[in-house]
Amino acid sequence: MxxxxxxxxxxxxxxxxxxxxxxxxxxxxxxxxxxWGSRFPLIMKNLYSGELSRKDAVGAISELKTxxxxxxxxxxxxxxxxxxxxxxxxxxxxxxxxxxxxxxxxFVTSTGRDLISSLFEILEELxxxxxxxxxxxx
Numbered sequence: 001m002x003x004x005x006x007x008x009x010x011x012x013x014x015x016x017x018x019x020x021x022x023x024x025x026x027x028x029x030x031x032x033x034x035x036w037g038s039r040f041p042l043i044m045k046n047l048y049s050g051e052l053s054r055k056d057a058v059g060a061i062s063e064l065k066t067x068x069x070x071x072x073x074x075x076x077x078x079x080x081x082x083x084x085x086x087x088x089x090x091x092x093x094x095x096x097x098x099x100x101x102x103x104x105x106x107f108v109t110s111t112g113r114d115l116i117s118s119l120f121e122i123l124e125e126l127x128x129x130x131x132x133x134x135x136x137x138x
Contacts (some may be wrong), residue, residue: 057127
């Protein structure tokens, strides 16, 4: 089962539930020393929990900019596949593309798109046209 991000009638496929969780686990484990959602509540709590509204779009974009900037300073070996079980590793192990240089470009969706770039597009569209961004099973 795959996870997607839905805005209106458009759904962008992200990847497996484990992959989706790994992205957020990596953020929290590396950037939020006081726990899940302590620095980035709109992304880590609202979006991860399944829904983000237009009123939070600008704040979420700001959080995502900070996340991207800070992840760019961390090497790929700092990925956290599951914050609750840090012994888990990605299914591909350490075999990653040479194009992946840091954690800001580590996460690529199942359709081959950079996850952070995809999230920026969705959040900007949410700010422009309104509605709700939802995390959905597809």
